[in-house]
Amino acid sequence: MTSTTGNKGRFGNQFIRNLAVSLIAEKYNLNVDYYNKDLFNRLGINLFSGINTYNNIQSLTDNNYFTIYNCDNLNYDLNPNDAYFQTKEFTNFLYNHLHKDIIKSNIIEKNPFNKRYNKNNDLFIHIRLTDADIWNPGITYYINAIKNINFDNLSISTDEPTHNIITLLLQLYPTARVFCFDEIHTFQFASTCKHIILSHGSFSACIGYLSFFSNIYYPEYELDKIWYGDMFSIDNWIKLKVN
Numbered sequence: 001m002t003s004t005t006g007n008k009g010r011f012g013n014q015f016i017r018n019l020a021v022s023l024i025a026e027k028y029n030l031n032v033d034y035y036n037k038d039l040f041n042r043l044g045i046n047l048f049s050g051i052n053t054y055n056n057i058q059s060l061t062d063n064n065y066f067t068i069y070n071c072d073n074l075n076y077d078l079n080p081n082d083a084y085f086q087t088k089e090f091t092n093f094l095y096n097h098l099h100k101d102i103i104k105s106n107i108i109e110k111n112p113f114n115k116r117y118n119k120n121n122d123l124f125i126h127i128r129l130t131d132a133d134i135w136n137p138g139i140t141y142y143i144n145a146i147k148n149i150n151f152d153n154l155s156i157s158t159d160e161p162t163h164n165i166i167t168l169l170l171q172l173y174p175t176a177r178v179f180c181f182d183e184i185h186t187f188q189f190a191s192t193c194k195h196i197i198l199s200h201g202s203f204s205a206c207i208g209y210l211s212f213f214s215n216i217y218y219p220e221y222e223l224d225k226i227w228y229g230d231m232f233s234i235d236n237w238i239k240l241k242v243n
């Protein structure tokens with residue numbers, strides 16, 4: 001049986017991996033057991049599971065994803081759990097899927113903050129720290145980004161609220177609010193804000209994928225110097241210099 005696990009990465013990685021499998025499962029009526037499926041239901045994302053199971057299993061990877069997706073006939077189960085699907089080709093494919101009218105409508109309907117869509121001029125910043133602190137774009141990136149955005153209210157989400165970057169931003173913007181929502185409510189609230197400044201990593205990227213009416217900003221990066229793939233090269237997203 002095809003299944004996904006939570007062993008390789010946190011929720012952002014699981015989000016991309018589960019949807020990568022779901023898109024193939026829907027095309028070939030594949031039976032899948034998804035890790036954290038209930039969280040996707042909260043988002044209004046229905047991960048597909050059909051009836052077909054097989055005795056053979058094939059690894060699903062970044063390199064063979066579209067070969068398998070476009071094959072004439074799928075006659076094996078999949079093991080997707082050693083891959084992250086963070087290529088530009090796949091994440092653009094995923095982004096376009098999430099922005100289909102019926103998918104987007106389901107996500108909006110499930111969002112408890114949906115009355116905020118297109119009715120605010122708020123700025124949301126996601127700041128990834130903890131184990132990824134060494135790759136963070138730094139305080140200058142956030143300050144310069146904020147200075148170039150006209151906004152009413154500022155919200156900050158982070159996995160390390162006592163970090164000096166957060167402390168400095170709160171000194172500069174004392175009316176800012178630091179949110180301590182769970183993953184789902186973070187996605188849902190952030191996606192309703194008019195302006196969003198992203199950090200590095202898959203969780204930040206997924207906030208952007210689910211933000212249907214927002215201006216999205218992200219830090220420039222060199223692929224050979226980061227730990228993730230080319231997940232932010234989305235049309236209409238605004239790339240900002242780090243220094």
